[in-house]
Amino acid sequence: MKVHYKPKRNLLETIFQVEILQGMALTLRKLFSPAITRQYPQEKPPMFPGFRGQHALVRDSLTRDSKCVACMRCATVCPSRCIQISYDEDETHKRIINKYTIEVLRCVFCGYCVEVCPVGAITMTELFEYATYDRDTVFFDKEALLDNWDAFIAKTGKDPAYVNPLMRPRGIFESSLPAAKRLKVPEDWTIEGQYVGPKARPSMVGLPTPHTEKANG
Amino acid sequence: MWFWANVTGSFLEEDHSFNLDEVSVPEIMQILTLILQIAILLVIVLLHVAYATYFERKIIGHMQVRMGPMLVGYHGLLQPIADGIKSFFKEDVVPAQADKPLFLFAPVICLVTMLTSLAVIPFAKGWVLADINIGLLFIFAMSSLASYGVILAGWASNSKYTFLGGMRSMAQVISYEIPLGLSLVGVMMLSGSLNLTAIVNSQGNSFSSMYLFPQIIGFFVFFLAMLAETNRVPFDLPEAETELVSGYITEYSGMRYALFFMAEYIGMMVMASIGTTCFLGGWNGPFEVPFFPPLWFILKVYGFIFFFIWIRATLPRYRYDQLMALGWKLLIPLALLNIFLTGLFKILVH
Numbered sequence: 069m070k071v072h073y074k075p076k077r078n079l080l081e082t083i084f085q086v087e088i089l090q091g092m093a094l095t096l097r098k099l100f101s102p103a104i105t106r107q108y109p110q111e112k113p114p115m116f117p118g119f120r121g122q123h124a125l126v127r128d129s130l131t132r133d134s135k136c137v138a139c140m141r142c143a144t145v146c147p148s149r150c151i152q153i154s155y156d157e158d159e160t161h162k163r164i165i166n167k168y169t170i171e172v173l174r175c176v177f178c179g180y181c182v183e184v185c186p187v188g189a190i191t192m193t194e195l196f197e198y199a200t201y202d203r204d205t206v207f208f209d210k211e212a213l214l215d216n217w218d219a220f221i222a223k224t225g226k227d228p229a230y231v232n233p234l235m236r237p238r239g240i241f242e243s244s245l246p247a248a249k250r251l252k253v254p255e256d257w258t259i260e261g262q263y264v265g266p267k268a269r270p271s272m273v274g275l276p277t278p279h280t281e282k283a284n285g
Numbered sequence: 286m287w288f289w290a291n292v293t294g295s296f297l298e299e300d301h302s303f304n305l306d307e308v309s310v311p312e313i314m315q316i317l318t319l320i321l322q323i324a325i326l327l328v329i330v331l332l333h334v335a336y337a338t339y340f341e342r343k344i345i346g347h348m349q350v351r352m353g354p355m356l357v358g359y360h361g362l363l364q365p366i367a368d369g370i371k372s373f374f375k376e377d378v379v380p381a382q383a384d385k386p387l388f389l390f391a392p393v394i395c396l397v398t399m400l401t402s403l404a405v406i407p408f409a410k411g412w413v414l415a416d417i418n419i420g421l422l423f424i425f426a427m428s429s430l431a432s433y434g435v436i437l438a439g440w441a442s443n444s445k446y447t448f449l450g451g452m453r454s455m456a457q458v459i460s461y462e463i464p465l466g467l468s469l470v471g472v473m474m475l476s477g478s479l480n481l482t483a484i485v486n487s488q489g490n491s492f493s494s495m496y497l498f499p500q501i502i503g504f505f506v507f508f509l510a511m512l513a514e515t516n517r518v519p520f521d522l523p524e525a526e527t528e529l530v531s532g533y534i535t536e537y538s539g540m541r542y543a544l545f546f547m548a549e550y551i552g553m554m555v556m557a558s559i560g561t562t563c564f565l566g567g568w569n570g571p572f573e574v575p576f577f578p579p580l581w582f583i584l585k586v587y588g589f590i591f592f593f594i595w596i597r598a599t600l601p602r603y604r605y606d607q608l609m610a611l612g613w614k615l616l617i618p619l620a621l622l623n624i625f626l627t628g629l630f631k632i633l634v635h
Contacts, residue, residue, distance in 0.1 A: 088600065095348040095599045103352045 115194045118234040120179045122195040123170050123208060124217035126188060126231070134214060135189035138163035142181035142190055150174035151181060168210040173203060182235040186246040191232060193220035238262055322414060323404075330403060334550040335365035340587075341594045348598040375539035380442060383536065387441035392537065392544035394434030399551040402427040406558045407482045409568040409578035420481040421473070424559060425466055428514055431548060432458040435516075435523060438545070439533035450532025453605070454523035457513055460612035461520075465510035467620035471503040471627040472496050472563045481559075485567030495566040499630070502623040504564045506616050508592075511556040513612070516549065518597040525602060557589030558582075 077086070106113060125134040138155040150171045155163045181190050193216065200206060208216065220226070233251035241263045242250055253264055339354065339361070346353025354361030379388055405420040407413040417423065432454055439451020473479060475496060476487035488494055497504055513520040524532030534545050561567060561582060570581030603611065 091599045092595060095595060098350055099344065099348045101350060103347060104350050105352045107352075107355065 118232065119194050119196075120177045120182075120192040122193050122198055122216055122220070123172065123175070123213060124191055124193050124220055125168070125210060125213035126191055127214050127217050134165070134168070134210065135187045136165060136168065137187055137189070138165050139186060141184045141186065145180045145184045147178060147180065148174045148176045165210065168213065170208045170213065172206040172208060179235060182232070183237045186248060188231040188248045191217070191235070193217070194224060195220055236262065319414070326403060326414065327400065330400075330551065330554070331547065333554065334547050335369060337550050337553070337590060338368070338546070339365045340590070341597075344591065344594045345598045348595070369543070372543040373540055377539045377541060378536075380444065380536050382443045384441040384443065387437050388536075389541070391434045391438035391441055392541045392548070394437065395431050395548035396434075396544045396551070398427045398430040398434065399548045399555060402555045403551070405481060406555065407485060407562060407567060408582050410482075412568075412579055413482060416480065416482055418478070418480045421469060421479045421484075421559070421563075424555065425462070428552065428555070429458065429462060431552060434548070435533050438537070439523075442533070442536035444536055446529045446531075446535045447533050450523045450525075450529050450535070453525075454516065454533060457516075457520065457522060457608065457612075460609060461510045461513035461616070464506050464612060464616035464620045465514055467617065467624065468503045468506035468510060469559075469563055470620070471500045471623050474624070474627050474631060475499065481562045481567075485562050485569065488566045488569070490566075490569050492566075492571075495564065497564045500564060500623065500627070502619055502626070504560075506620045506623065507560060507564070509611070509616055511560060512593070512596065513608070515552045515556050515593075517553070517593050519600040519603050520608060521602060522605060522608060527602070553590060553593055554586060557586045557593075560589050561585040 081087075125136060127133070128135050138153060140153060143149075143151040143153050152167065152169045152171075153165065154167045155165050157163055177192070179192055182192050190213075195216070198206065231248070231251060233253045236245065236249055236253075238259070242265060255264060258264070342364075343353040343361075354364040357363045357367045379385060402424045404414040405417055405423050407416070435454040436451045439447040439449075439454065442448070472484060476484045478484060478487070484496075488496055512518075516523050522532075524534060526532070529535070534542055537545060565585050568579055568582040570584075574580040
């Protein structure tokens with residue numbers, strides 16, 4: 069690579085300090101351009117799809133309770149171990165949640181719990197202004213998480229059946245996802261390791277399939 | 286406001302050796318009027334200082350595509366008052382190892398010398414507190430004394446950052462006082478006086494007769510030396526915040542910090558006033574303003590201050606050796622050349 073230096077100043081440019089004058093002209097021009105400041109508390113930032121804000125447990129409209137089936141995937145995948153779940157089994161071996169807590173002060177907001185949830189029970193809402201002066205208010209138990217969901221629906225006016233379709237586990241084709249996760253996403257949405265569209269197959273994206281792997285030994 | 290000139294003029298001309306038995310009632314009245322005038326001037330100047338900080342924050346903000354203060358009052362208009370009240374009520378911290386009397390006294394030196402310079406500045410025809418014949422010299426003396434306060438502040442704080450800031454200020458003032466004085470010698474030669482009112486009067490009333498045009502080199506030198514004298518960017522080495530925390534005012538807090546701040550802004554205004562009177566024709570303008578004669582003067586001073594702020598928003602700080610090189614190798618020879626050319630011009634014309 070060839071380095072291009074600025075041409076050396078000639079005597080006239082040195083005497084009149086042309087570069088300083090150029091800089092002054094720039095700042096004067098910017099004086100009359102509109103400011104790009106966002107006056108935050110009065111003026112909220114725009115929300116982008118896939119925003120990872122306050123945690124919530126989706127309230128099912130039929131049972132008025134959480135959709136959670138206590139599969140423990142979120143607690144397992146959580147890198148900061150901030151989700152604690154305990155459950156009992158009834159006589160049909162259905163799991164009944166005793167405790168579901170999220171310690172937000174330990175959470176790193178990676179969103180893996182939302183991606184991995186097979187029933188779309190846990191979500192991350194678009195609320196982010198919940199700073200407090202004590203730890204208890206940001207230690208969410210199950211009721212608090214359900215209330216978070218109600219507050220989010222009340223505040224944003226979203227459909228109560230809302231599930232963010234962009235929160236899907238990576239590296240899994242849509243056809244292999246559980247039913248609750250097979251939601252329509254924009255066709256142009258691409259993230260590394262995400263295969264969009266119900267028709268996507270490993271062979272179509274150039275990945276080894278069970279057949280080719282067997283053939284290669 | 287005709288009495289400004291009358292009172293001060295007569296006060297200075299008379300022989301006023303104060304013998305308490307002989308002080309007559311008119312003399313006491315004169316002194317009281319003078320004190321009242323000083324108080325009015327002080328209040329007006331301090332308000333201007335407060336709003337100069339607002340002006341600066343807004344201009345720099347918009348030049349950096351920000352908004353500046355917006356929250357206190359409409360578009361932050363009450364911000365300077367809030368700042369003043371806050372700094373007035375803050376704790377005045379004195380470091381345990383500091384030289385206490387000097388530490389407490391240094392900001393006062395800074396502010397008092399700067400305020401004293403205001404006495405000789407003619408704001409309009411006759412609007413001057415002390416119309417003395419050595420006005421320019423007086424201002425130079427006072428601005429040198431102000432840097433004495435800076436040096437003492439740096440020394441008395443007993444901290445390495447403040448000490449470095451004070452040392453830099455000392456070296457900078459010594460280097461730039463010389464071109465500042467020399468750059469105005471041309472003006473003195475043309476007007477034949479050190480009295481600021483006389484300098485304004487000798488420039489006449491028209492645009493083309495301003496000393497800016499015959500003294501363009503002098504004005505250039507004066508402008509750079511003025512930036513350096515008031516410790517403004519790009520010569521703000523005494524309080525270089527990227528290197529020295531905040532230089533000589535690192536250890537100050539509360540009201541004493543605010544005193545340094547006021548001194549800096551009054552220094553800016555005094556230097557801008559000298560520039561206005563010596564190069565831009567003082568209070569003279571395109572037409573006479575009825576009721577408020579200092580209008581043109583104030584506009585010109587604010588033009589200067591806008592330049593100060595504009596430069597601050599644009600330029601980075603000079604390195605220390607560059608500062609010295611600019612002062613000694615460029616400005617002093619240029620100022621001497623200007624004196625030579627002015628003298629040559631005067632000889633050839635007459």
